[in-house]
Amino acid sequence: xxxxxxxxxxxxxxxxxxxxxxxxxxxxxxxxxxxxxxxxxxxxxxxxxxxxxxxxxxxxxxxxxxxxxxxxxxxxxxxxxxxxxxxxxxxxxxxxxxxxxxxxxxxxxxxxxxxxxxxxxxxxx
Numbered sequence: 001x002x003x004x005x006x007x008x009x010x011x012x013x014x015x016x017x018x019x020x021x022x023x024x025x026x027x028x029x030x031x032x033x034x035x036x037x038x039x040x041x042x043x044x045x046x047x048x049x050x051x052x053x054x055x056x057x058x059x060x061x062x063x064x065x066x067x068x069x070x071x072x073x074x075x076x077x078x079x080x081x082x083x084x085x086x087x088x089x090x091x092x093x094x095x096x097x098x099x100x101x102x103x104x105x106x107x108x109x110x111x112x113x114x115x116x117x118x119x120x121x122x123x124x125x
Contacts, residue, residue: 002026002098002114009094009119012086016123020081022096022116030074033100035112036081038092038121047107048094049081059105064090086123093118 008020020036035050049070051058058070069082079096097112106112 002028002032004096004098004114004116006094006096006116006119009121011122011124014086014088014123014125016086017082017084018086018121020083020094020096020119020121021078022080023076023078024098026077029077029098031101032098032114033102033106033111034070034072034079035097035099035106036070036079036094037097037109038090038094039118040089040092043092045095045109047109050105050107051079052105053101057105059107061107083121086121088123088125091121091123093120 006022033052036048037045038048039045047061049060051070055072067085072079095118096116098114099112
């Protein structure tokens with residue numbers, strides 16, 4: 001079992017930045033591909049970003065590409081999501097997830113076996 005704990009959410013004005021972190025105590029963290037997903041009220045959970053276990057490959061959802069950056073520090077068992085130029089439509093609960101590893105980036109929620117509890121991000125206009 002992999003327990004994931006997100007942090008860094010909060011309230012920010014449009015155009016601002018936040019950095020989310022997702023940590024685990026498991027030494028096997030580097031064995032997993034990691035993803036970030038988000039869910040806004042009344043909407044389905046959507047893919048935000050993912051990074052392969054080595055950190056050498058990343059990919060992003062269309063709505064965040066160019067504004068968000070995913071990274072990981074395997075020595076600290078932590079994955080990050082740097083969010084810049086935030087918009088009100090980025091308001092959601094953000095979840096990190098662990099799965100795989102796979103040969104390619106996975107966008108599907110079903111590819112991830114472990115999930116954090118989520119952290120709220122609210123962007124005011």
